[in-house]
Amino acid sequence: MTTAAERQSSITTGQAAEQILPRRRGLADFVRRYLRHRRGMLGVILILFFVILALGADVIAPYDPSQTAQTRSAILQGPSAAHWLGTDFVGRDILSRVVYGSRISLQVTVIAVSIAVGLGVFLGVIAGYFGGWLDNLVIMRLMDAMMAFPSLILLMAMAAAVGPSLNNTMIIIGIVFSPGYARLARAVILSLKQEAFFEAAMVLGAKPARIMLHHLLPNVVAPIVVLASLSSAGVILTEASLSFIGLGVKPPTPAWGSMLNEGYLYILSSPWPSIGPGVAIVLLVLGLNFFGDGLRDTLDPRLRGKI
């Protein structure tokens, strides 16, 4: 039977503990705070817009994106009631192609960023944890070398080697973007190695894999997520540039970059094929940038409270 004094002291100890330990705020709180970030919400709306376009392309697009025109007069038309964004140089409806193009863009973003994160974090954590020659001589020098290239030129060389296609484009963009994540993950790991819990885990004899997975990785998540959303915008711009010079996604796949390539060839005849996909790219990239800003601003003070 606990005495009043014991109960009193346990309450005080509980309160004291509450004040020392950072409160785990949880997902609901994060979402609530994010909702208040205006630019971030605008970003979410823009991204959702394109996700809906991508998922519902079959229903939303008014025409088949590969359906070419039957008459010569139907090509390179400006906007009309039948074709809201006009037609391209073989008479395909631009609006439908932009809608279907969102599938490609989102696909490239998700897969390329996943590859970049997976590869980058893996290398960064290993480099940060083990240190020594593996870190300094091999991994980080390789990352430096990759970052020394202008990324587009490195991508062109890779596309030259493996041949341009949708799948290859996603993979090589993922690879080229991974050094940024590796550096970030490594920096986080290095700072975490100073913490007490790390030394404690080592002393307790935890195996390296367990330390890395259970203790280190969760702390890496937040900055990586912010970087992922900000660099996904770069991924889209890069894929568009690659496709534009013909080394990315090849026609007739309706990717926005290659649509701009085709539009450019006929720019003296009609500006419309160049307008639709370009605006789409700008909107999606804006959305991703705003989303990333929102994430960064919402996560930042939380990070400071955590460590």
Place this chain on the structure above:
Amino acid sequence: MTRYILQRILYMLFVAFIVSILVFALLNVLPGDPAMAMLGTNATPEELANLRQSLGLNDPLAIRYAKWMGGILHGDLGKSMVSHYPVITLLKERLPATMELGVLSLVLMLVIALPLGVYSALRPNSTIDLIATTIAVAIAATPAFWLGIALIMVFALWLGLLPTSGYVPFTDDPGANLRSMVLPVLTLGLTSSVMVMRQTRSAMIEILHQEYVRTARMKGLHERVVVVRHALRNALIPVITVFGFQVGVIFGGAVVIETVFAIPGMGRLLVDSIRLHRDYPVVQSVTFLLSFVVLIVNLLVDLSYAVIDPRIRYGK
């Protein structure tokens, strides 16, 4: 200081070495037979074997790398598969256009970004600051080539003020040369100025809150002296980092912009070699050289830290 310089140079050479291995590996190790790529699938086995022999593809990898590297150090970059010109001749022809584009774009980038960044920092949230930031965000979301196309549509097609594309060498006709350079330089300069402006603005804002700035102002110094000599100098350190990064971006972007504006530069050479000809020797050497140029610029950036920041000069 000398130690710092030497360290940096050695480091750069080491990274350049790894870059060369990377480029070589990409083009020679990955699956894909250059001979088949050049002759097509209808080639007979003898033709393929002959081509492979003349390309030196039968030598072991290490020897091929050594030959290539040795050649580079002697100024011999091999021959184009397609035109049989020495690569170095092609480069000499193409280099002026790219350098002109790159240098002018860098200058424009600084001319736009630095004053705007400083002004925005001095008057944050003013009308000009908000306009500049909004335009910056919009430009950052725009692919450079699309901005170029948009500029062509406005200034060349609609207004008819400037040529849509093409290039006239400076020595032939300076006026026409500059006219053909306006739109490409504007495109590259604008897109790369965004990050520099943002960095300048945030660095300056942070510095203007520092105590020594307050001291300088209290000393009664002219505002311009305070801003430029005291604040901006220190703000330049992170700005120079971004500047170095943007040089790489400009060289990479030049590749696409040269395609848009039909400028016969090194970027176009690279694109055409890859896409049209699968001209491996050219691709290999041009890629390595472009990266080497970027590395050198980054080295200069590192060295300029030592000049500007006395802590680096005297410390360590």
